[in-house]
Amino acid sequence: MTEFTPIESLTGGLLIGVAAALLLLVNGRVAGISGIAGGVLGAVRGDRLWRVLFLLGLPLGAALVSMGFEGTGVPRAPTPLLVAGGLLVGYGTQLGSGCTSGHGVCGMARGSKRSIVATTIFMATAALTVFAVRHGLGGAS
Amino acid sequence: MNALVALASGLLFGVGLALSGMTQPQKVLNFLDVTGTWDPSLALVMGGALAVSAVGHQLARSRRAPLLAPQFPQPATAGIDRSLVLGSSLFGVGWGLVGLCPGPALANLAQPATSTLVFVVSMGVGMALFRLGSRAGAMPGPGAAIATVGMIASLGVLLR
Structure with a gap:
């Protein structure tokens, strides 16, 4: 069980939205984490620094919150699942051109059909996976 | 700036x-x-x-350009294609297996933990594999391979 945290979650969501709007309106960039990370790996000169700094900001921001209360978390899945999950998330977000932020927050905000379809699909396969792991095959966690 | x-x-x-x-x-x-x-x-x-x-x-x-850049990002010209559907499906499975998507995974590096590191490194490898695959022109192939690897690893744990 985890507690329902409407205030914290809504506030956090609003801040994520502000971050995305800031990056779009000032730098003309989409705040999609997988897209920004993928661009660090692809070598385009002069297009790397802002990406690295943005990505660096994520743990720094999380660390700021963690000084106040528990802000970060640790995945509990066994190692093979961590590896499989990581590979799938990394590969899938590049093939599908986006993740929760790029499609879910930025793409849907401008009414992109591709993003609406992508978000529906990954929410569905994620929910099905959780169902299979928790209620289907033996019920692990 | x-x-x-x-x-x-x-x-x-x-x-x-x-x-x-x-x-x-x-x-x-x-x-x-x-x-x-x-x-x-x-x-x-x-x-x-x-x-x-x-x-x-x-x-x-309502603006012509961002404050500090020549133009706003151009939306993808591709429609709803196979890559979008397959990629999003694979991403969802990975997200559901561990409970982390890319942003939170990176943010959690603020708290050093082996499991977070294992996930983030695997995610980087997955991203790099895609780059290599698309450079070699073999787009769907690695996708299927990764899906298979993922499923086998997951089954290995679930049926242990």
Whole structure:
């Protein structure tokens, strides 16, 4: 069980939205984490620094919150699942051109059909996976 | 200046993720577990972020260019194709297995833990594999391979 945290979650969501709007309106960039990370790996000169700094900001921001209360978390899945999950998330977000932020927050905000379809699909396969792991095959966690 | 704005945006994003609970895999898994111990909190994260982001896009629409860049990003010209569907499906499975998507996974590096590192490194390898595959022109092949590897690894754990 985890507690329902409407205030914290809504506030956090609003801040994520502000971050995305800031990056779009000032730098003309989409705040999609997988897209920004993928661009660090692809070598385009002069297009790397802002990406690295943005990505660096994520743990720094999380660390700021963690000084106040528990802000970060640790995945509990066994190692093979961590590896499989990581590979799938990394590969899938590049093939599908986006993740929760790029499609879910930025793409849907401008009414992109591709993003609406992508978000529906990954929410569905994620929910099905959780169902299979928790209620289907033996019920692990 | 662009770099500083990117850092500021990343910081805000990280604060938002940590405050919202997106960084806690158990909370994410409970959000996805609609038929079990459902925790609706993360719907508010998505809703809140989407609302503000939509205002941002409206503002962008009424301007010719961003403050510090020549132009706004051009939307993808591709339609709803095989890559989008297959990629999003694979991403969802990975997200559901561990409870971390890319942003929260990186934000959690603030708290050094082996399991977070293993996930983030694997995610980087997955991204790099895609880059290599698309450079070699073998797009769907590696996708199928990764899906197979993922499924085998998962089954290995579940049936142990």
